[in-house]
Amino acid sequence: MTTFKICIIGAGSVGFTKKLCSDILMVPEFTGIEIALTDINAHNLDMIEQIISRIVKVNNLPAKVTATTDRREALKGARYIMNCVRIGGLEAFADDIRIPLKYGVDQCVGDTICAGGIMYGQRGISAMLEFAKDIREVCEDGAWLLNYANPMVMMTWAALDFGKVQTVGLCHGVQNGHRQIARAMKVPMEEVDVVCSGINHQTWYLDIRHNGRKIAQEELLAALEGHNAFAQQEKVRIDVLKRFGFYSTESNGHLSEYLPWYRKRPEEIANWISTDEWIHGETGGYLRYTTENRNWFEEDFPKFLEDAETPLEGPRTDEHASWILEALETGRVYRGHFNVKNGGIITNLPEDCIIESPGFVDRFGINMVEGIELPAACAATCMASINVQRMSVQAAMTGDVTLLKQAVLHDPLVGAICTPDEVWQMVDELLVAQAEWLPQYTDAIPAAIERLKTPKVKTRDWAGAARLEVRDVEELRATSKAKAAAEGHGLGTKLMG
Structure with a gap:
């Protein structure tokens, strides 16, 4: 068993976050990891924390689940970061x-x-730069950002060229x-x-x-x-x-x-x-x-x-x-x-x-x-x-x-x-x-x-x-x-x- 910390930004995307966490917890070596959930929506964050904590408890896993609206706190020491945000909701x-x-x-x-995707990118990129700054400053050295947020190309492009974070886009x-x-x-x-x-x-x-x-x-x-x-x-x-x-x-x-x-x-x-x-x-x-x-x-x-x-x-x-x-x-x-x-x-x-x-x-x-x-x-x-x-x-x-x-x-x-x-x-x-x-x-x-x-x-x-x-x-x-x-x-x- 190996231990490391994952931070999920935009964890209030409840169904998708549940899917990601369930998959990760099924890897035999990962049962003792820490999953840090963060979102600006405290209500959604509370719901997903309850769900993931319930999964951990039911399956008798030693994993640790935390949730906070303080993104920087959630990112501290993370080796992997998953970005699932929709800026502007x-x-x-x-x-x-x-x-x-x-x-x-x-x-x-x-x-x-198209018009909507371009504007979505304008909102997302300004937030991505803030995420990247925090990742550089408080995450593990060499941390990976797994970007699931759309528009995929624009967000990943900004994270790599301007955020200077090791990033892969996933779809x-x-x-x-x-x-x-x-x-x-x-x-x-x-x-x-x-x-x-x-x-x-x-x-x-x-x-x-x-x-x-x-x-x-x-x-x-x-x-x-x-x-x-x-x-x-x-x-x-x-x-x-x-x-x-x-x-x-x-x-x-x-x-x-x-x-x-x-x-x-x-x-x-x-x-x-x-x-x-x-x-x-x-x-x-x-x-x-x-x-x-x-x-x-x-x-x-x-x-x-x-x-x-x-x-x-x-x-x-x-x-x-x-x-x-x-x-x-x-x-x-x-x-x-x-x-x-x-x-x-x-x-x-x-x-x-x-x-x-x-x-x-x-x-x-x-x-x-x-x-x-x-x-x-x-x-x-x-x-x-x-x-x-x-x-x-x-x-x-x-x-x-x-x-x-x-x-x-x-x-x-x-x-x-x-x-x-x-x-x-x-x-x-x-x-x-x-x-x-x-x-x-x-x-x-x-x-x-x-x-x-x-x-x-x-x-x-x-x-x-x-x-x-x-x-x-x-x-x-x-x-x-x-x-x-x-x-x-x-x-x-x-x-x-």
């Missing part, structure tokens, strides 16, 4: 969706690029797509091997093999189009597969807002999405989903606490964190897809960008496979996002409003919809609405307020092309029971992507 997230809609920008998620998109491909092909996931490369949320399955046999594009396309659910839910991904020759890791809703082709005409959006699950393209789908989950968790917390009474038993999930820590601490090799500085790993993307690509972890660290060349269309799509990401990070670091507006102007979907005047005014609105989370723009806010007094362009009150209402807890329970019943009769499909 659902309030700022609602603005990320609501304000761009006034200018015709219809987003499903808004957490990577489950590759695993989810891998699982979906296996289901479409009607084979067990463990029989399918994949090589993915690109940038986070625009990673491409370059090589897919079933028991060593290479799967051609035509075979994958036939499997997806022949699957009743995926054929309806993944129209954007399937169309891109047909045109590019490679399948994207990301869900239909995600991918649709990174490209300039599928969400620019409101009357055509319905042709490319499905509203049976938020992730398939619904307007503001992730905002609705997270709002409903928060409400449901608040009401059903006693049930979640009761669930923590169930003894831990494997297998662990395929979230990267526990496997990376196991490899670093024990030397048992782990292969995954990680977000790191490029530096020549992908030969036809810039050296300075953050890429997502295969690597191996052992006691020597994270060792990436080098010399990958992306297909031309995949590289071109990634480059459009990288240019936006680079400008966005620089804007967040400097508080340069003009550079921020240029980043939004160059976003593929925004650029397909908005005029320059609309972009300039939209960013002013976003800055004013989110000023409390944007300290680097403090000096620029008064001028933005003045400009908005005499707007240059008209806006509209628009809910989007495919907006659904937030359901209350009773509706969620009824839907959950109906879905469980359908799956019990073989009628349901598991959410993927």
Whole structure:
């Protein structure tokens, strides 16, 4: 058994924190570690502390669990830090969706690029620099930051270049797509091997093999189009597969807002999405989903606490964190897809960008496979996002409003919809609405307020092309029971992507 300290920042993301901690505590050598939970929301922090402490107690583990709103105290002596924050919470997230809609920008998620993702990055990067300062000053020397927070590329880029902290970005998109491909092909996931490369949320399955046999594009396309659910839910991904020759890791809703082709005409959006699950393209789908989950968790917390009474038993999930820590601490090799500085790993993307690509972890660290060349269309799509990401990070670091507006102007979907005047005014609105989370723009806010007094362009009150209402807890329970019943009769499909 080995002992070390893990700190989870943003531990109030209750369900995800429970998953991470459960996985880590199932590593035999890790039963005596310390888990320090920290969040600015004392209420959520108390709930997750109760849950993790209950898990430790029920399983008779010697692990120590602490919780504090004092982030620096939680970080003291930590060897590993996991960042799960959403700066601005659902309030700022609602603005990320609501304000761009006034200018015709219809987003499903808004957490990577597009107008919402860029603003999310502005809020997150200012906080990331504070985290990094504390990590340098009070954590173990050589501490690892495992960043789960979106926008993944921007947050990881800032932590590495400006925070000067050893950082890896982690996402489950590759695993989810891998699982979906296996289901479409009607084979067990463990029989399918994949090589993915690109940038986070625009990673491409370059090589897919079933028991060593290479799967051609035509075979994958036939499997997806022949699957009743995926054929309806993944129209954007399937169309891109047909045109590019490679399948994207990301869900239909995600991918649709990174490209300039599928969400620019409101009357055509319905042709490319499905509203049976938020992730398939619904307007503001992730905002609705997270709002409903928060409400449901608040009401059903006693049930979640009761669930923590169930003894831990494997297998662990395929979230990267526990496997990376196991490899670093024990030397048992782990292969995954990680977000790191490029530096020549992908030969036809810039050296300075953050890429997502295969690597191996052992006691020597994270060792990436080098010399990958992306297909031309995949590289071109990634480059459009990288240019936006680079400008966005620089804007967040400097508080340069003009550079921020240029980043939004160059976003593929925004650029397909908005005029320059609309972009300039939209960013002013976003800055004013989110000023409390944007300290680097403090000096620029008064001028933005003045400009908005005499707007240059008209806006509209628009809910989007495919907006659904937030359901209350009773509706969620009824839907959950109906879905469980359908799956019990073989009628349901598991959410993927």
